[in-house]
Amino acid sequence: MQQQTIIEPFRIKSVEPLGVTTAEERMQKLESAGWNVFGLHADDVLIDLLTDSGTGAMSAAQWAALMIGDESYAGSRSFFRLEQTVRALTHCRHVIPTHQGRAAEHILFSLTAQRGRPGQRLVVPSNSFFDTTRANCEWAGIEALDLVPAEARDHGSRIAFKGDIDLAALECCLRERGDDVPFVLMTLTNNRIGGQPVSMANLRAVRALCDRYGKPLWLDAARFAENAWLVREREAGQGDRSPREIASEAFALCDGFVMSAKKDGLVHIGGLLACNDDAIAEQARTQLILTEGFPTYGGLAGRDLEALAVGLGEVLEPDYLRYRIASVRYLHDKLDRLGVPLVQPHGGHAVFVDAAALYPHLDPAALPGVALCNALYVEGGVRAVEIGTLMFGRAGTDGAADEVAGEELVRLALPRRTYTQSHVDYVAEVFAAVFARRGEATGFRIVEQRPVLRAFTARLAPLDERWRSLSQRSR
Ligand code: F0G
Secondary structure, three states, rough: OOOOOOOOOOOOOOOOOOOOOHHHHHHHHHHHOOHHHOOOOHHHHOOEOOOOOOOOOOOOHHHHHHHOOOOOOHHHHHHHHHHHHHHHHHEEEEEEEEHHHHHHHHHHEEEEHHHHHOOOOOEEEEEEHHHHHHHHHHHOOEEEOOOOOOOHHHHHOOOOOOEEEEHHHHHHHHHHHHHHHHOEEEOOOOOOOOEEEOOOOHHHHHHHHHHHOOOOOEEEEOOOHHHHHHHHHOOOOOOOOOOOHHHHHHHHHOOEEEEOOOOOOOOOOOEEEEEHHHHHHHHHHHHHHHOOOOOOOOOOOHHHHHHHHHHHHHHHHHHHHHHHHHHHHHHHHHHHOOHHHOOOOOOOOOOEEEEHHHOOOOOHHHHHHHHHHHHHHHHEEEEEEEEEEHHHHOOOOOOOOOEEOOEEEEEEEOOOOOHHHHHHHHHHHHHHHHOOOHHHHHOEEEEEOOOOOOOHEEEEEOOOHHHHHHOOOOO
16 A cells, blocks of 8 residues: 555654633733733643744653653763763764753853953854854854855745755855854754755765864754754655764764754753863863753753653654654645745744735734734634744834844744644644735734843734734634
8 A cells, every 4th residue: 555644653642631712712812911922821822833842742751761760960870871872873972961952052152252362253154043042152252143045045945955054155254254263053954944954965065164174063953853854855865864874974074063952852851062072071061060060960850861862762763753744744735735925845843934925015013923923823722933023123222213124934833743633734724714814914013022032021012903803804
C-alpha cells in the first residue's frame, strides 16, 4: 500500500482539557486584556499557537527519565548522561547547561565583550538574530548584524533556503571589519523570517570563510533538528542522509553553539552552551556559577537534564521529524489554498502570515498583525503572535512619528506533539471565517506601552468602536 496520510507517530496516554469559551466571552476577555493576546489567561485560549517554545508534549520515556534524575549538587549522574549525549551528537567537549537559551546567550555575549579591547566596537554577523539573542548581543555593547539575502526578504518568493546568510555581504564584513568580528553566528532555523532553513552548502561556505579569516563559527541551534529535516527534503544530495548525520555535520562545522532546549530539546525548560575552546569554557563556567548554578546542573534540576538527554535523541527520529514538518506543511497548505498571503515556502515550526498583504487597507501604524491576532482569538479562541510593528516598532520621541517595523507578520507556531490534525483543521476553519471578512477589518492603536519589549505588556484599543460588531457579523 502507498501510504497517503502521514500520521502522528505516537498515541496519547495523558490528556489535558481545552478551555472552551463563547465568542462573547472571548470578546470580554480580550477587552480586559487590553486587546493584547499576551494579557489573556491561557485557560481562556482554545488552541494556543503563541509559541513552540517549552509548550510541546514530553514522551513517556522522558517522563520516566524524570524519576531517575540525580539531584546531587555536584557531579550529578544526570549531567554526565546529558554530556555524553551532547558530545556524541555535536563533537563539542565542553557542555554547559543553562536554564534556557537566553541565559546561554547572555554568558556568550558578555564574555565576548570582556575579551574585546577597551573601546573596541565589536560586531557579530549572522544570517539573523532572534530577538533575545539580539538583545543580549546589544546589551553587551556588540553590534548584531543581520545579513539576510535580498531575495529572502520577498515573502512570496519560494526559495528553498531563505535561512542562508548573504555570503558576499559576510565576506565584505570580514574583509572590512574583520578585526572587530569575534565570531560569526548562524541561527538554525531562521525564526525571524519564517522558520526558514539554512542549507548545508551555505553552512560549509560560511565555515570556509571563517577559516580564511581566522574566525570561530557559532550556532544558535534552537531548531537544529527541523533544519536537518528541511535540508534532507530540499537540498540536492542530502535526501539519503539521516537527520542525525546532517545535524552532526552542522555541529561539526561550528566551534560552539548556544541552544534553547525548549524547542528541539523537546523539554519544557532548558538550554545549552557548548564549545571546544578550553579558555572560553572556563570563563563561561565561572559566569555560570554566578548566575545559573554549579557546572553540573547549570540552571536546571537533575531531572530536567535527564529529560533533555532523552529528548535530544527522540527529536532526530525520522518518523517524528517527517510528521513534525508535515504538520506545519498541512496548515500552511490549507491557508495557502484559501489564498492567505504567507511567507513562502513553509518553515519548520510555524506558519507565517503576511498581515500587511492580507489587510492592504490598514497601514502599519494601525497594527494589521494585531488586528489579525485579535480576530482569530475572538472568532475561534486561537492565539497567534504578531511579529510586526507592535513587536519591533518604537514610540517616537520628542513629537517624532512612531517607528514602524519593516514587516507585519503573524506567526502560528505549532507546539511539538501537542495538537492533532483535527485541531489544525479547526484552526484553518477559524482562519477561513476571518479571511472572508478581511475587507472589513479595522485596526488598533497603542494606549499604554513600556520602552523595552512593549509587545508583551502594551494595552491597546480598537481604532473603530464598531470593531466588536464588525468582527461578529458572520455569527
Ligand atoms: N534563539 C531562537 C532562534 C529562539 O527562537 C529563541 C526563543 C531563543 C533563542 C531564546 O530561547 O526562550 O529558551 O530563552 N524563541 C521563543 C519563540 C521564545 O517563541 O520563538 P529561550
